[in-house]
Amino acid sequence: MSPNEEPLLRVESLSKNFVKSQNWMDALVGKKPKMLHALNQVSLTIPAGQTVGLVGESGSGKSTLARCLIRLYRPDEGRILYRGVDIAQLPEKQLQEYRCKMQMVFQDPYSSLNPRLTIGGMIEEVIQVHNIRPANERKDYTASLLQRVGLPPDAMKRKPVALSGGQRQRAVIARALAVNPEFLIADEPVSALDVSIQAQIINLLHELQQDLNLTMLFISHDLRVVRHISSKIVVMYLGKVLEVGNANDLYLEPLHPYTKALLQAVPTLENVKSVKEAALQGETPDAYEVPVGCCFQNRCPNVMPICSQIEPKMIEHSPDHFTACHLFSS
Amino acid sequence: MKELLSIKDLVTEIPLRDTVVYPVDHVSFSVNEGEAFGIVGESGSGKSMTCRSILRLLQPPAHVTHGEIVYDGKRISDYTENEFAAVRGKGISMVFQDPMTSLNPVLRIGEQIFEAFDASLTKQQRQEQAVELLKQVGISSAEERLKEYPHQFSGGMRQRAMIAITLARNPRLLLADEPTTALDVTIQDQILTLLKKLQRERNMGVVFVSHDLGVVARFCERMAVMYAGQIVEMSSVEEIFSNPQHPYTIGLMNSMPSLQKVSEWLVPISGMPPDLRALPQGCRFAPRCPWASSECEKAPIAISETAPGHFSRCLKAAEMKKLVSDAKNERHE
Amino acid sequence: MLRTSFAKEPKTHRVFRRLQMPWNLVAACIILIPVLIIAIFPGWFTHQNPTDFNYDAILSSPSAAHIFGTDSFGRDIFTRVLYATHLDLEIGVFCVLFPFIFGSTMGVLAGYFGGWFDSLIMRILDIVVAFPFFVLILAIMAILGPGMINMFIAVSIVGWVSYARLTRSEVLVSKKMEYVQAAQILGYSKPRILFKHVLPNVITPAIVFVVSDIVLCILLGSSLSFLGLGVQPPTPEWGAMISDGQSFLSQAWWISTFPGLAILLVGIGFSLLGDSLVDLFRLN
Numbered sequence: 001m002s003p004n005e006e007p008l009l010r011v012e013s014l015s016k017n018f019v020k021s022q023n024w025m026d027a028l029v030g031k032k033p034k035m036l037h038a039l040n041q042v043s044l045t046i047p048a049g050q051t052v053g054l055v056g057e058s059g060s061g062k063s064t065l066a067r068c069l070i071r072l073y074r075p076d077e078g079r080i081l082y083r084g085v086d087i088a089q090l091p092e093k094q095l096q097e098y099r100c101k102m103q104m105v106f107q108d109p110y111s112s113l114n115p116r117l118t119i120g121g122m123i124e125e126v127i128q129v130h131n132i133r134p135a136n137e138r139k140d141y142t143a144s145l146l147q148r149v150g151l152p153p154d155a156m157k158r159k160p161v162a163l164s165g166g167q168r169q170r171a172v173i174a175r176a177l178a179v180n181p182e183f184l185i186a187d188e189p190v191s192a193l194d195v196s197i198q199a200q201i202i203n204l205l206h207e208l209q210q211d212l213n214l215t216m217l218f219i220s221h222d223l224r225v226v227r228h229i230s231s232k233i234v235v236m237y238l239g240k241v242l243e244v245g246n247a248n249d250l251y252l253e254p255l256h257p258y259t260k261a262l263l264q265a266v267p268t269l270e271n272v273k274s275v276k277e278a279a280l281q282g283e284t285p286d287a288y289e290v291p292v293g294c295c296f297q298n299r300c301p302n303v304m305p306i307c308s309q310i311e312p313k314m315i316e317h318s319p320d321h322f323t324a325c326h327l328f329s330s
Numbered sequence: 331m332k333e334l335l336s337i338k339d340l341v342t343e344i345p346l347r348d349t350v351v352y353p354v355d356h357v358s359f360s361v362n363e364g365e366a367f368g369i370v371g372e373s374g375s376g377k378s379m380t381c382r383s384i385l386r387l388l389q390p391p392a393h394v395t396h397g398e399i400v401y402d403g404k405r406i407s408d409y410t411e412n413e414f415a416a417v418r419g420k421g422i423s424m425v426f427q428d429p430m431t432s433l434n435p436v437l438r439i440g441e442q443i444f445e446a447f448d449a450s451l452t453k454q455q456r457q458e459q460a461v462e463l464l465k466q467v468g469i470s471s472a473e474e475r476l477k478e479y480p481h482q483f484s485g486g487m488r489q490r491a492m493i494a495i496t497l498a499r500n501p502r503l504l505l506a507d508e509p510t511t512a513l514d515v516t517i518q519d520q521i522l523t524l525l526k527k528l529q530r531e532r533n534m535g536v537v538f539v540s541h542d543l544g545v546v547a548r549f550c551e552r553m554a555v556m557y558a559g560q561i562v563e564m565s566s567v568e569e570i571f572s573n574p575q576h577p578y579t580i581g582l583m584n585s586m587p588s589l590q591k592v593s594e595w596l597v598p599i600s601g602m603p604p605d606l607r608a609l610p611q612g613c614r615f616a617p618r619c620p621w622a623s624s625e626c627e628k629a630p631i632a633i634s635e636t637a638p639g640h641f642s643r644c645l646k647a648a649e650m651k652k653l654v655s656d657a658k659n660e661r662h663e
Numbered sequence: 664m665l666r667t668s669f670a671k672e673p674k675t676h677r678v679f680r681r682l683q684m685p686w687n688l689v690a691a692c693i694i695l696i697p698v699l700i701i702a703i704f705p706g707w708f709t710h711q712n713p714t715d716f717n718y719d720a721i722l723s724s725p726s727a728a729h730i731f732g733t734d735s736f737g738r739d740i741f742t743r744v745l746y747a748t749h750l751d752l753e754i755g756v757f758c759v760l761f762p763f764i765f766g767s768t769m770g771v772l773a774g775y776f777g778g779w780f781d782s783l784i785m786r787i788l789d790i791v792v793a794f795p796f797f798v799l800i801l802a803i804m805a806i807l808g809p810g811m812i813n814m815f816i817a818v819s820i821v822g823w824v825s826y827a828r829l830t831r832s833e834v835l836v837s838k839k840m841e842y843v844q845a846a847q848i849l850g851y852s853k854p855r856i857l858f859k860h861v862l863p864n865v866i867t868p869a870i871v872f873v874v875s876d877i878v879l880c881i882l883l884g885s886s887l888s889f890l891g892l893g894v895q896p897p898t899p900e901w902g903a904m905i906s907d908g909q910s911f912l913s914q915a916w917w918i919s920t921f922p923g924l925a926i927l928l929v930g931i932g933f934s935l936l937g938d939s940l941v942d943l944f945r946l947n
Contacts, residue, residue: 057514099850112841194372199585199598265519267544
């Protein structure tokens with residue numbers, strides 16, 4: 001991608017907080033409700049026509065980020081520039097045209113399909129609402145979509161309960177593709193599937209991304225899963241981006257201590273010898289209080305005094321490889 | 331090494347509306363003292379059912395119909411309910427997958443650990459031992475933690491608490507049913523390290539059930555691969571990964587994404603997981619096997635020792651290495 | 664010899680499971696369809712009039728001429744039971760209709776949109792629920808006066824809250840379902856999401872509740888008639904008939920018993936219908 005090419009999506013300083021519901025006594029006294037800082041000044045770019053892998057554990061904010069990008073949530077601060085247009089605060093009416101441009105595939109195949117609609121009925125509703133095809137072409141279009149995702153045509157008449165997990169996930173993908181999106185967010189699309197089916201769905205997404213020149217944001221907590229199809233990886237922790245880089249660079253030479261620990265913690269067939277010490281101690285803290293300085297200071301094996309004073313900035317260490325860590329700031 | 335657990339021809343059946351299925355179909359394996367034995371399989375393979383069958387924790391109408399379970403030299407499969415109750419929790423204990431639901435939400439953590447202790451201990455002894463247990467499983471500020479409720483613990487801590495409860499009666503055999511599946515990667519890493527350390531210290535045998543080959547590779551010394559209720563391959567972990575002798579094992583290994591990227595395309599196992607109500611006549615994996623022949627589909631395949639200590643349920647086990655490298659070459663062309 | 668872990672499923676259950684007929688529904692129809700026919704065409708089954716006095720046959724026990732006997736005015740109990748059927752069914756149905764429609768709608772809107780509307784509905788709910796149901800009905804009827812229409816009004820004012828609470832809690836769960844989020848991402852309008860995606864998936868418990876509520880309302884109507892607040896004499900109504908027979912229980916047990924049995928039968932019929940609806944709506 002040439003440096004002058006405008007990325008499909010540019011996120012700038014995005015923040016999102018969730019207010020924890022208070023009991024009425026505290027509210028009466030005027031106590032401030034606790035806020036969960038799910039996203040904290042997150043910035044990243046998603047180049048067009050590529051797959052970006054977003055990696056993080058629970059509490060990292062990756063799902064919140066996905067839902068802000070797709071405007072299921074409205075971010076509190078920051079901008080989301082879709083081809084240069086800020087959609088972060090757009091009212092629902094104006095957002096409608098973007099609904100057809102970005103779509104999402106969810107994690108749980110058992111709750112992402114309306115149990116009372118047949119697969120065909122569900123897709124036809126999409127076609128009907130967005131007027132994608134005239135009435136006489138709808139059935140054929142549905143059939144071609146199902147074929148695209150590897151479902152037999154008779155799946156049209158079935159309800160989700162008759163489909164397996166992998167088949168349901170294919171139906172979800174078909175529904176997302178029905179509007180011809182250019183941007184697809186896959187939020188842990190294979191985490192709930194069996195291993196042998198995971199590979200099928202990952203391959204399917206990869207194939208669709210290439211054939212349709214989709215831009216894809218593939219979110220997962222499993223570093224192994226994103227490895228194969230991402231060209232760029234973003235690592236998140238506690239609502240912040242810690243490292244960004246090309247897939248090869250990041251896996252071969254991780255910079256941030258958290259990335260290193262993540263890679264080390266992954267159980268692979270290659271490191272069959274059991275390791276004596278865990279890769280990372282401690283647990284991810286709740287995001288109710290944002291610590292001063294680096295968000296990773298409580299668990300970092302390389303923590304220094306400066307880490308609890310100043311928040312590290314995102315700095316380019318080598319071409320296209322960024323990290324926010326005081327170990328690397330000059 | 332002394333043999334701690336021996337399972338022979340275990341069969342569990344579930345009667346359905348118009349048929350009967352066997353989620354555990356003549357499963358045999360053994361676990362030695364101080365050894366971690368892994369069982370790998372996908373959903374429907376029967377791996378969880380096997381654990382529950384051993385400890386008689388099945389939900390009716392599922393029930394064990396056949397087989398012999400020998401623990402520490404005693405045929406516990408013959409025990410009455412009362413006799414078995416003495417074994418369950420004391421000799422053999424179990425850790426479950428979901429830390430959210432395996433702890434009682436209305437009891438404090440301390441109470442749940444105390445329950446596991448012997449009735450003969452005094453209150454003071456219980457407190458001391460409970461604190462000690464929590465420390466052993468890596469929970470800091472143990473005294474305060476004992477008074478807390480499960481919902482105040484994070485997922486990783488709940489699993490640690492679960493392990494503490496399990497260890498309260500010093501079991502010699504631990505059945506772990508996907509204990510880290512619901513946890514974050516770094517927490518999983520911590521729990522696996524902890525379990526391994528505890529296993530070594532107490533010389534416990536562990537049966538570790540998982541769908542993740544990587545986790546089993548890291549934790550276990552020996553392992554079995556299950557498919558459609560049967561063990562299809564069994565050997566030491568090193569042997570299986572260096573010289574797999576069943577197409578399903580190979581398929582699993584190939585379809586698993588790995589950190590060392592070989593290609594951008596994974597090699598999935600074609601087809602769908604088996605339906606226990608409609609199993610094929612011959613080899614159960616034949617419909618999905620790239621090397622299946624007519625011989626494979628004729629009659630059920632028995633498991634046999636294809637190399638010392640290495641068992642496989644494949645007729646072509648001997649040629650597996652060659653078949654695999656041929657397939658690899660084909661893919662590169 | 665291997666001892667099994669739990670008892671095997673009893674044979675009778677296994678036999679029933681294998682015959683795939685919906686026994687509940689069949690039984691419910693066997694009861695309710697004749698009841699419905701009787702309600703619409705009571706005259707087919709009896710030639711007598713429900714309000715005909717017959718001073719020659721006061722308090723006579725069940726006989727060939729009067730299958731269920733007669734009451735203190737000589738009226739044929741059998742005829743009165745039959746003619747009361749349509750009234751009691753009406754009570755059952757109309758007492759749940761408004762609460763179901765209004766209450767479910769309020770519950771869905773409160774659950775989906777939350778905010779001040781939700782708080783308002785919940786507070787009203789809390790207030791209504793704080794009073795014992797029957798006491799509230801009596802209080803309202805004391806103001807409105809006796810009669811069936813007033814009973815419908817009173818029950819509607821009080822009864823909708825149960826449905827609101829039921830659907831609201833279902834909607835709170837349903838809202839988080841990913842297919843609802845998918846509908847939002849697909850840019851569907853709010854009415855479409857509410858009526859096509861949320862409502863069908865939350866209404867099942869309410870529908871089941873309707874069926875048992877019908878029975879409860881029939882009993883309520885009977886209780887009110889028993890107290891003299893519901894249907895006015897000489898119109899036959901099962902509850903009123905039970906009340907009439909109260910003072911004659913030792914001499915003429917049939918006056919109260921047969922209307923009571925009628926309530927029992929209809930109650931069982933609707934309960935079975937409710938069970939079969941649960942089975943029907945279950946997706947597997």
